[in-house]
Amino acid sequence: MPATDVDFEREFEELVRDLRALPTAAPEQVREHVRLLGEPARARTLRDVLPALSWRRSLLVLAPVCVLGLVSAALIHGLVSTGGSQNQTLVHGSAGTTQHLGSAQDNAGGGSESGATVTTPWSARTSVPTPTPGRFQDYEASLTVRVKDVDTLHERTAEATQVARSYGGFVASVDESTNGGGGQSDLVLRIPVASVQDAYFRLAKLGTVTAQHLSIRDLDQVVKNQRRRIVQLKLSIARIGQALESTSLPADVRLRLELQRDAAKQELARVTGSNKATLREASLSRISLTLTAQQAAAAKKGGMGRIERAARDAASFLAGAGAVLLFLLIVLSPLIALAVAGFWGTRAYRRREERRLLSAA
Amino acid sequence: MRVVNAVTTSWPVLRFERPTFAAVAETELDAVHRYLLFLTGNRSVAEDLTGETFEKAFRVWRRFDPRRGTARAWLCGIARTTALDHFRSEERRRRREERYVRDLPETEDVAFEPGPLEVALGLLSAAEREVVALRVLLELDGPTAARVLGISTTACSTRLSRALKRLEELMKDARD
Numbered sequence: 065m066p067a068t069d070v071d072f073e074r075e076f077e078e079l080v081r082d083l084r085a086l087p088t089a090a091p092e093q094v095r096e097h098v099r100l101l102g103e104p105a106r107a108r109t110l111r112d113v114l115p116a117l118s119w120r121r122s123l124l125v126l127a128p129v130c131v132l133g134l135v136s137a138a139l140i141h142g143l144v145s146t147g148g149s150q151n152q153t154l155v156h157g158s159a160g161t162t163q164h165l166g167s168a169q170d171n172a173g174g175g176s177e178s179g180a181t182v183t184t185p186w187s188a189r190t191s192v193p194t195p196t197p198g199r200f201q202d203y204e205a206s207l208t209v210r211v212k213d214v215d216t217l218h219e220r221t222a223e224a225t226q227v228a229r230s231y232g233g234f235v236a237s238v239d240e241s242t243n244g245g246g247g248q249s250d251l252v253l254r255i256p257v258a259s260v261q262d263a264y265f266r267l268a269k270l271g272t273v274t275a276q277h278l279s280i281r282d283l284d285q286v287v288k289n290q291r292r293r294i295v296q297l298k299l300s301i302a303r304i305g306q307a308l309e310s311t312s313l314p315a316d317v318r319l320r321l322e323l324q325r326d327a328a329k330q331e332l333a334r335v336t337g338s339n340k341a342t343l344r345e346a347s348l349s350r351i352s353l354t355l356t357a358q359q360a361a362a363a364k365k366g367g368m369g370r371i372e373r374a375a376r377d378a379a380s381f382l383a384g385a386g387a388v389l390l391f392l393l394i395v396l397s398p399l400i401a402l403a404v405a406g407f408w409g410t411r412a413y414r415r416r417e418e419r420r421l422l423s424a425a
Numbered sequence: 426m427r428v429v430n431a432v433t434t435s436w437p438v439l440r441f442e443r444p445t446f447a448a449v450a451e452t453e454l455d456a457v458h459r460y461l462l463f464l465t466g467n468r469s470v471a472e473d474l475t476g477e478t479f480e481k482a483f484r485v486w487r488r489f490d491p492r493r494g495t496a497r498a499w500l501c502g503i504a505r506t507t508a509l510d511h512f513r514s515e516e517r518r519r520r521r522e523e524r525y526v527r528d529l530p531e532t533e534d535v536a537f538e539p540g541p542l543e544v545a546l547g548l549l550s551a552a553e554r555e556v557v558a559l560r561v562l563l564e565l566d567g568p569t570a571a572r573v574l575g576i577s578t579t580a581c582s583t584r585l586s587r588a589l590k591r592l593e594e595l596m597k598d599a600r601d
Contacts, residue, residue, distance in 0.1 A: 075589075094472050098454055099450070101450065418509060422551040
């Protein structure tokens with residue numbers, strides 16, 4: 065049984081007394097040597113104080129601090145992101161107009177596919193780009209407009225149809241759906257390019273614009289190329305026809321010319337069709353209008369809460385942080401295992417060495 | 426027990442009483458010497474190591490934190506490391522000498538005057554003598570002594586018990 069403070073004093077009373085009576089005082093020369101050392105001059109610094117915390121104690125302090133910090137960060141993230149979500153919608157709503165402008169205005173001979181992106185705030189909608197008169201351009205716009213409720217959604221859908229018709233256009237497609245307190249109408253309107261700006265503004269006034277996108281693609285060069293090709297093909301067909309009128313042509317040459325004429329006619333039909341389609345595109349703009357009625361849902365979402373959403377965001381933040389920690393743990397675990405093994409190995413070696421030295425002493 | 430002079434740390438946030446080195450040295454010198462005498466079993470070596478221990482303590486005095494333990498335990502830790510370093514260098518020296526000089530008589534400066542207890546102490550291992558010194562002579566409590574020795578409290582108690590029993594038996598044999 066191990067000896068405790070009390071029982072070794074009692075059990076080995078005589079022995080302890082004898083041991084304590086042994087003359088073991090330090091000799092005077094050692095005492096003098098130590099006295100000569102005096103007092104260390106340097107005052108304690110913060111660095112001297114810091115190691116006073118053992119690693120166990122530091123870990124006990126640091127671990128809850130880290131957890132607390134992480135939870136606080138998650139809460140702040142949750143609150144900030146929920147507070148910012150409304151702003152985000154507004155920013156999105158007023159995010160402005162992205163215009164893919166054709167290069168034709170500045171570069172008439174340039175490729176029609178090239179363009180520039182210009183973003184303007186929604187407040188500057190009076191400066192919505194208009195198609196250039198006298199040029200063939202593909203004008204596409206998409207507009208998302210929020211309306212008050214489902215009843216208003218029906219009314220505004222009908223109004224949008226009327227707007228398209230009033231400018232001599234038509235509705236290419238309508239897709240209206242309602243769900244509970246919300247609903248959405250997706251319309252594709254084809255409106256003559258000459259009236260697109262007016263129509264656009266009228267459509268924008270149907271509610272609150274939350275997003276818009278404008279794209280103008282110059283087709284002038286495409287039309288010119290197509291027309292040039294048509295003329296070439298017609299000339300080619302005429303020349304072949306003239307050659308075929310000659311009666312002295314050998315049979316094989318005649319056959320080859322007839323095949324060339326047929327191919328040229330087919331090509332002419334195809335290019336003419338493309339040209340018509342391009343002209344049709346250039347004459348009618350395409351406006352994709354999305355009308356949404358989300359007020360009830362939005363109110364519910366806003367009511368449901370900030371706290372709930374903040375909690376959800378905070379939880380997802382924590383989950384993300386947990387995933388990162390797990391990843392780091394997986395990646396670093398071999399190193400940690402090596403470090404721990406090294407630490408314990410060194411310690412065991414040191415102890416064994418001490419035992420050996422003490423037994424040999 | 427002598428009253429130890431104390432100073433207050435220069436850190437206002439960390440105000441605690443801290444003894445001066447000189448005061449600690451004056452108070453603990455005998456204890457450290459006693460411990461080293463038991464550990465080495467050699468008086469002159471113990472004297473040298475005592476001086477060395479206090480020189481080391483002087484150099485690292487700023488690291489001493491009275492909140493973490495007594496000055497005696499701190500000094501014993503330094504003394505032990507110093508003694509182990511000494512044993513290590515002695516072992517190297519012996520090995521080196523054995524390579525060139527054979528059968529050289531060892532000069533022994535025994536720690537204690539001849540008597541049954543002294544003889545018995547001489548027969549104990551250094552590990553046994555040091556635990557006896559720490560617990561019986563220096564009167565360190567179990568956990569503190571265990572910390573100085575780098576072992577568990579239970580192992581320390583067991584070692585002490587065995588050492589004292591063995592010492593008693595050796596003394597009986599010496600008397601007989």
